[in-house]
Amino acid sequence: MSQKSLTIALAGNPNSGKTTIFNNITGTRQKVGNWPGVTVEKKEGIVSKYGYELKIIDLPGTYSLTPFSIEEIVARDFVLDECPDVVIDIIDASNLERSLYLATQLREIDCKVLFALNMADVARTRGIKIDADKLSELLDLPIVFTIGNKSEGIDELLKKAIELAESDVDTSGKRKVKYNKDIENSISKLRSFIEKNSEISLPYKTRWTIIKLLENDKIVRERVLQKVGDQGRNVIQEVQIHRELLADRFNDDPEIVMTDERYGFIAGILKEVFTTITKQRIDISRNIDLVLTNRFIGFPVFIFFIWAMFQLTFSLGVYPMEWLDTGVNWFSVSLDGLLPDSLLKDLLINGVIAGVGSVIVFLPNILILFFCIALFEDTGYMSRAAFLMDRIMHLIGLHGKSFIPMLMGFGCSVPAIMATRTLESEKDRILTILITPFMSCSAKLPIYIVLTGIFFSAKAGNVIFCIYFAGIIIAILAGRLFRSTLLRGADAPFVMELPPYRVPMVKSLIIHMWDRSKMFLKKMGGVILIGSVVIWTLSAFPRNIQYSRDYIAEINSVRASYNTEIIAANGLDSQHIEKKLDAAIAELEMARKSEMMEKSYMGRIGKILAPVFAPLGIDWRGGVALLTGFVAKEIVVSTMGILYLAEGEGSNTLKNALLSSDMTPLSALAMMVFVLLYLPCIATVATIKQETGSFKWTLFSVTYSTLLAWVAAFCVYQGGKILGL
């Protein structure tokens, strides 16, 4: 017998303990994805309980169902369009009044609502007493007490939810907010206007639709016009008349009056169910904030936390990163030994494993970073960080919360861009994603070190600092520019709750960390695999290159001549001679690789692009190195090593090669500026695509940053030349 299936949606304010309850119900059987078309996280899980298959949907945490933010639109649309069998509204008992605002809106939609009165134990210690029976009676809905972090009341909650789903109560008769006489009058007049005309069939329930239209809700208005057609326009016109009437009567917009009235309705309920004992209570949260948002030590503590997060992510993360790197190398070497030489082997080792391997090594950093971010979010510190930083970030037209992703950008853009998920406004998110790559990531540092070491030896540190600083300034300027053009509109208002501090639950931290990492592995895998193969193909083909020298013959003759020398030396000094042999062979190999690179498609592209790079003082070899940097910025240095014919490894010889090439300190500076700004690596591009969910924005990000890089490098090089540097 197949089980009957029910859909249960969890609604509630942010910080109401909703996610904890969701985690307790579903455990590890949860699926994380995105809501269609938007980058709001969608969590769902399926559990079998009491003979039912329960599909649990975790709606985004919202304070209301007025469609301001994507979260609210997503939550409301789900309740309206998917009609879940039951909506469980999770009410934070110590925040009853504000929680009830969302509840009144859910009630208005006419769905079956059940209250989970969460954390009543905490509320009790704060001197708050709630008469749940009375509340249940007044609102005419079932209430279950839960303590999310101790998973108390969860079974009871599900049992009640099933009961409610199976009952055939008529929700339309349930007690709802009654507005004042004038508004109710308008509602009933509009209702009879609509009912008179049989052609009008509204997309949603009549009373709710009228209320939303009176509130000037754009989304509902559009849907009415879509569904009802010409008659819809009449309805809208009629509503407009009533809106003006009401606005005149109250000297204020109807939606404002109605918000007021809902709170009035709530105040009436509170009077009967809510008592506080005004005792001098000790508020731990306030005490913690005495330190953490303190005028003098708030910032130092914040900087310390950020420093600690950086250290953990990028210093502690180095060890597992090295293990993974060793593992990837070992895998690649053993595959090298196992397979016969072939094109497929080359593709596997130098294309697939090298490419995917270079991204997989970031996994430890991502795990640690997301653990830290989850810790910040779950304890409640994240909103304090935003509170501290908002003044500064507001200068760029961004929300205080944008600070964390931008800062992470100095480590690696991939987790940084993933961290923009903590931002609520879509525009803020895109803006932050667009400027985060200018925060010079750690993979660019080796390039700076090599180039400054060679061309600016004494002033290397200062030059690198200036490059980093230039990145920040350009990010700020770009941010302001985008805010006033493409992403116009005021930044998200800073109306933000500072929730009480909570001890985080290990389970939810781990779920959080793992979800994000899984997403990284899954989605990155595809794009990076393809990208690596493309880059490999470009540098490995054509196969039959006409070499200018017969390297194989030369290597063989060198080997032969050394071998006779070794025999002649008769065991004496043979180690020394072998070393010389190895060096001689390596030199030839390098020359061969360099020529192969030059004659590959990649090299040809580099030569075609040479005129593009010439005004920047970069020759075709630098150009190719920059192109290969699309796979990962670290590769720029190794490609330069191959192309500038460095003998052996280590930058000492690259130094001689570069110094004897056409490169000057000025062109080195231009190249560094280019590296700072040009298109990010393939992993970052894939992340941008994933997080913006838009091909257009990804393309834009790649194009504008590369154009900007070219222009900036051009100005540096040509400007420097004019100044006679």
Next chain:
Amino acid sequence: MLLSEMKEGQTGIINRVGGKSALRRRVLEMGVLKGSEIYIEKYAPLKDPLELIVKGYHLSLRVEEAAQITVEDVK
């Protein structure tokens, strides 16, 4: 008196919430509406935003947003 002019540790009663429609409604929905009692907990180290207590929870607002709100009975 404007909310943005209040000092740390003062209490007041909200008189009128102004501002652009969307922001204004958001502020109202968060419980900052006529008649609500508010307490100024603190200003951020850089003097913006500010933290206040309303309806038993802590809320932060930018000073420019708070400048749209008038309060009375400030103590």
